[in-house]
Amino acid sequence: MKWNRKSPQSKKNLYVLLLSAILLASCFFPLHAGAAGKSSGPARNQAQAEMKGVWFSFLNWQQFLKGKTEPEMKAAFSQICDVALAQGCNAIFMHVRSHNDAVYPSGIYPWSTQMLGGNPGFDPLADFVSIAHAKGLAFHAWINPYGYRKGSYSGDPSLVSATNIVAGIQEILIKYPVDGIHFDDYFPPLGTSVHNEMIRQVYALTHRYGKIFGISPTGNLENNIKMGADVGTWLSTPGYLDYICPQLYWTNQHGKQGNDPLYTRRLQQWIFLNKLGLPMFVGLASYRCGEKIPGDPGWQLRNTNLYEQALSAKKAGLSGYLLFDYASLLKPAAQNELANLRLVK
Template sequence: MNHLNKRAWIIIAAAAVIAVLMAIIIIFAPTGSTSAPVMLTVSPDGGGKKPETTVTTGEASVVTYGTNSYTVPQSLTESEMRAVWVPYMSLYGLTKEGIDKIVSDCRNIGANAIIFHVRPFGDAVYDSEFFPWSHLLTGTQGADPGYDPLEYVIEKAHENGMELHAWINPLRISLSGGTPSPLSADNPYTKWRTDSDPSNDSWVVDYNGGKYYNPAVPEVRRLIIDGMVEIAAKYNVDGIHWDDYFYPAEDSSFGDGAQYSAYTASGGTASLIEWRTENINTLIRESYSRIKATDSSCIFGISPAGNIQNCLNAGADVYKWCSSGGYIDYICPQIYWTFESKVAPFDARCREWKAMVTNDDIDFYVGLALYKAGSDADGGQWKRSTNIIARQIEYLRSDAVRADGFMLYSYEYISGSQTFSEMENLIALLAANE
């Protein structure tokens, strides 16, 4: 046997030994999953979700939705953001079992992130030093639910290879219908309005039946930011998320007249809307700075309304946020129209927003109106077509936009008869790209 043949036989023998060892590892290795994989089955008659044992191949689960089957990898983290908003309406009486279901459902449609509502009404769906426990959990604001939902949902999301972003409404305390009511004794609104100090009464504002924090007040901004820093410090969240609620009024009917008068009396020359816009910008800059100082890996982003003029009227300076550093890590406008819309065609509105993002460090996501699927919205367009969301995602991925991902509004609509066909087409698209 010459030198080359001897070397070849050595290589072949070594390869055979490696192959045997790999076979032994595959046979006896654990799956790596901390929770049993489930199969999502949804019937078109609105039968809902039925957890079953999936077909599992290696580290992947084969999932079906209607007539489509696709593979969900053990870890779903990838370059494209595929998020689902879980709003406060989904959190009433929330239990650990309910959280398990939310995470499983989101994972099984191919999502890789959950945007979880943790402060919808100046409250907390977590153990907070600054805000009372949310009424959503027990029916009474301030009542301890006996566990920490944020801590638990983070654990479960990460076990399933998904990101968890804590979603807050920075200014809203209650809706015009009185939700939540009553406010707890330890709610900042209650404390400021019932203490012996009249100077802090205007730190909160009653407007159009609702209650709001007044962002013109430095102490109020500090409270809002302290609450976000608390989340970033205590919890292993991947991000903190704001939606589209800023100033609820465009005119002087919102009760911040005392602060604006003090500003002009000191020589300020900005108009009311310019002054309000700077209050919001200051809040966002300081939020970003302190979140990053607490946890540099925690991203901070905002999902404003898709109508740019409405944003500007509410004090949301989206042009500045998208072009400057130190405000946000991503923008996610809620572009809730169709391609055929006469008011705001989806493609044109996407290009308009994308053109605003001139800072290369800012990611561009788009919020999609899954809740409209199968409904009479927009003159029946969502009933006449069942692949609107899928086509929108294809457009976001195209060279015309090159978006970094999308978010679906909302969790309640990822199953059920109304959105079944739309979801089936959406999942087929996602499956084709796995």
């Protein structure tokens, strides 16, 4: 994802190593047992349906929802759903835990100050899932499992354990009829074994509730490897994911001369890596439409980037796309691009 925030300085290496040990230890005491394998039943069917989704980030919470009363928030979210539907979306991926906090009453995580400003006195998540479903939108609970961004942990770092991550997801699955659980691309450098064991537990848990689970890693494979996001294993070994959504935030007019088809090159890399043939969505950078992006002039040169990207992904057999983020749907500079995207049927 792309955040317009400066991050705190990185934690010391010793702290990272200690936290890695704690997380790894907690992985050996899973809250639930479950057979890990290929997706089946309702979960597999959901993941195979064509996706036209939009991410609603914690920054969108701050811009459109934070500080409102329950009636005001419900009305605002109803309008948010209408905007997404008008763009042709069939799903919303909404941040529900972003900074080791929550937008619902939790026995593990405190109320979110980032997204809500504290305890609002009502349950926004219950309201939003109900509203989205009534309007025909799928609702996926988007979680930053570690509350980690650019070298530091948000909120209370003592909450960061595989046990808490999995138990927190169980809270959501028990209380709310969400359509799936979704992770983003922020993985601290704790080692692939730590992340992989936690992800297997989340996969098994979501399947116990008949839901789907997927991750949206950064589109640069080298960066995933550095962060410990073991995308190669996730896409070659059953029992990790129902779908994957790499963030391919480049045009095919990349580079100083505007002649590097970087989007297509990255797309082909991910298709090749997907040995299981899992459903794959492509994350598209609608927030960049019409912007002057250093090293990627295509965003200003053309207004058919999203259309061409979604169409090429569809022709390659991918299962749809997600747009980052909701605010871009209202952005004047993006309207031509978004109108062209709606032509992809």
